[in-house]
Amino acid sequence: DAMVIQNPRYQVTQFGKPVTLSCSQTLNHNVMYWYQQKSSQAPKLLFHYYDKDFNNEADTPDNFQSRRPNTSFCFLDIRSPGLGDAAMYLCATSREVSIQETQYFGPGTRLLVL
C-alpha cells in the first residue's frame, strides 16, 4: 500500500553521466516535490510541480531538471552529475499547494557519483 514510490532506491552513476530518478504516487495529489538531502543536512527543496506548472527554487542549479508527464509520475534529471550531487533525493506529494496540507514523502533514492 505504498503511496509515494521512488525508483531506484540506490543509483550509482559516473561523473558527468546523465541520470534520471523516478517518483510515482497513488494518492492522486496535485503537487509533487523534489528535495535534496546531503549527509546529516536538512532536506532542501529543489522544485515542485502543481499539476503541470513547474516551479523552480531560485538556488537550484541548472544541472537539475524535472518532468511530470502525468499526475502519477515525476522525474528528476541530473544532466551532468558532479561529486557534490551525491545525496539522498526525496520525492513528496501534497493534495494542494497550501501550508495546511501534509506532505507525504517517498523512501528516497540515494545517489552515488563516482
Place this chain on the structure above:
Amino acid sequence: KQEVTQIPAALSVPEGENLVLNCSFTDSAIYNLQWFRQDPGKGLTSLLLIQSSQREQTSGRLNASLDKSSGRSTLYIAASQPGDSATYLCAVGGSNYKLTFGKGTLLTVNP
C-alpha cells in the same frame, strides 16, 4: 530567511527514559510546524503537525508543543523504546507554503 535549529544533534538514552527534543526557528510568522521521523537511508514519516493556532498535539507516546512567540517547539517521547531510534526532523511551514527543515536530532535508545 527562516532558519531552523535542532538541539542536540545527537542523543543517546537508555530504554524507558522520557526525553525531549528541541527545535527553534528564527521567524515566528509560521503557519505550522511538523515533526518527522527518518530511519537510516529512508524517507520521512510525518509524526505530528501543529497548526500555528494550536499549542500542542499528541499521538500515542509522542507530544509536540509549539510556542510561536518564542520560536520554539519540543517533541516529548515518553517511555522510549529501541524502536524509537531514528533521526527526528522539525520543519516549519511559512506563508510561501514551503517547509524549512532543521538538520535533525539523531536519537539512539539503548536496550
